[in-house]
Every structure is written in C-alpha cells, then in structure tokens.
Amino acid sequence: MTDTNADDAHRPLSAHWFRTTEPPRRPVVVTGAFDVLHVxxxxxxxxxxxxxxxxxxxxxxxxxxxxxxxPGRPINPAQERAETVAALSCVTASFVVEGPPGVADWASYAELLRPLAPAALAYTAGDRYAQAKIRGADALNAQAWELPFTPGRSTTAALGRLAHTL
Structure with a gap:
C-alpha cells in the first residue's frame, strides 16, 4: 500500500487557468486565497x-x-474566486493553484511560475511569506514588489465584522 501523504509531498504544484488557454507572458504575479473580495x-x-x-x-x-x-474556509469555491478576481478590469488572467497543502515553499512556486517568465512577484507589506516570495523572485530573475497593506481590511477582519452583526 502506498502512503498517500508521502506521495502528495512530492507532487508539484499546478495551475488551472480560468477562461484562458494562453497565460500572459512576463506578467506580475500575485497568489493568495482571495476568499471574500474586499477593498x-x-x-x-x-x-x-x-x-x-x-x-x-x-x-x-x-x-x-x-x-x-x-474550518469554514474558504467561504467561496476556488472557481468562483478565480471568476470574481478575473472580472476586475485590472486583472489580465487568473488561475487556481492546485497541489498538496504542505507544498508551499518558494522553490515549488518558482517552478509553477517559471513558464510565465514573470516580470515581478508582488506581495503586501507585512506578508508572512515575504522572504519566500523574494527568494522565488530571485530564482525567476524577476523583481519582488512590496505594496502597502490596507489596514483593517482582510478577509478575516471582514468575517469578524459580519459575525458581530449576526
């Protein structure tokens, strides 16, 4: 019998593009849950x-x-989250990142993104994975862009506010 968890740990990440068969070349790439879209x-x-x-x-x-x-997360299924984000006029394309939850290191993301030849990887100030994203950008010969975080505006905060109103 095969140990599924051990097999999963070696399975690479994959991207399933939403509404496009040809991803953009040299994009800026961001990744995240984008569970409940907010300002x-x-x-x-x-x-x-x-x-x-x-x-x-x-x-x-x-x-x-x-x-x-x-538990309880995500609120919205991945395909709907991808559709919602793709509908924003500022977004060129979206994709769903598939793979075992334990595969989250910078090298795995770099391999996933390598075919795009990203110009930059972007993240918000205070991102707990900032150092990994910077290492991934270096591995991809891309820039690492740190952008401001909007204080008090996160999915967790939005869900907390919602819970207090119910």
Missing amino acids: GHVRFLQSIAERGLPLAVGIESDERVHAWKG
Missing part, C-alpha cells in the same frame, strides 16, 4: 496594474486554503 484586495491589485504590466492572479485551491485557514 484591500482591490487597492492592492489596482496598484499593481497601474504599473502597466499584465497581472496574473493565482487563487489557492479549496484544499490548500482549508488546510491553512481552518
């Missing part, structure tokens, strides 16, 4: 797009978000 997401994505490069947004799969964020 912090919109400001972040718009500020990237204002720099004039195509923007590709990677949406973490339901399995990955659930493992990282816990």
Whole structure:
C-alpha cells in the first residue's frame, strides 16, 4: 500500500487557468486565497496594474486554503474566486493553484511560475511569506514588489465584522 501523504509531498504544484488557454507572458504575479473580495484586495491589485504590466492572479485551491485557514474556509469555491478576481478590469488572467497543502515553499512556486517568465512577484507589506516570495523572485530573475497593506481590511477582519452583526 502506498502512503498517500508521502506521495502528495512530492507532487508539484499546478495551475488551472480560468477562461484562458494562453497565460500572459512576463506578467506580475500575485497568489493568495482571495476568499471574500474586499477593498484591500482591490487597492492592492489596482496598484499593481497601474504599473502597466499584465497581472496574473493565482487563487489557492479549496484544499490548500482549508488546510491553512481552518474550518469554514474558504467561504467561496476556488472557481468562483478565480471568476470574481478575473472580472476586475485590472486583472489580465487568473488561475487556481492546485497541489498538496504542505507544498508551499518558494522553490515549488518558482517552478509553477517559471513558464510565465514573470516580470515581478508582488506581495503586501507585512506578508508572512515575504522572504519566500523574494527568494522565488530571485530564482525567476524577476523583481519582488512590496505594496502597502490596507489596514483593517482582510478577509478575516471582514468575517469578524459580519459575525458581530449576526
């Protein structure tokens, strides 16, 4: 019998593109849950797009978000999150990141993104994975862009406010 968890740990990440068969070349790439879209997401994505490069947004799969964020998350399924983000005028394309939740190191993301030849990887100030994203950008010969975080605007904060009103 095969140990599924051991096999999963060696399975690479994959991208399933939403509504496109040809991903953009040399985009700025961001990844995240983008579970409940809020103004912090919109400001972040718009500020990237204002720099004039195509923007590709990677949406973490339901399995990955659930493992990282816990019970009850994600609120919205990955395909709907990808569709919602892709509908923003500042976003060129979106894709769902599939793979075992334990595969989250910078080298795995670099391999996933290598075919895009990204110009930059973007993240918000205070991102707990900032150092990994900087290492991934270096491995891809891309820039690492740190953009401002909108204080008090996160999916977790939005869900907390909602819970208090119910």
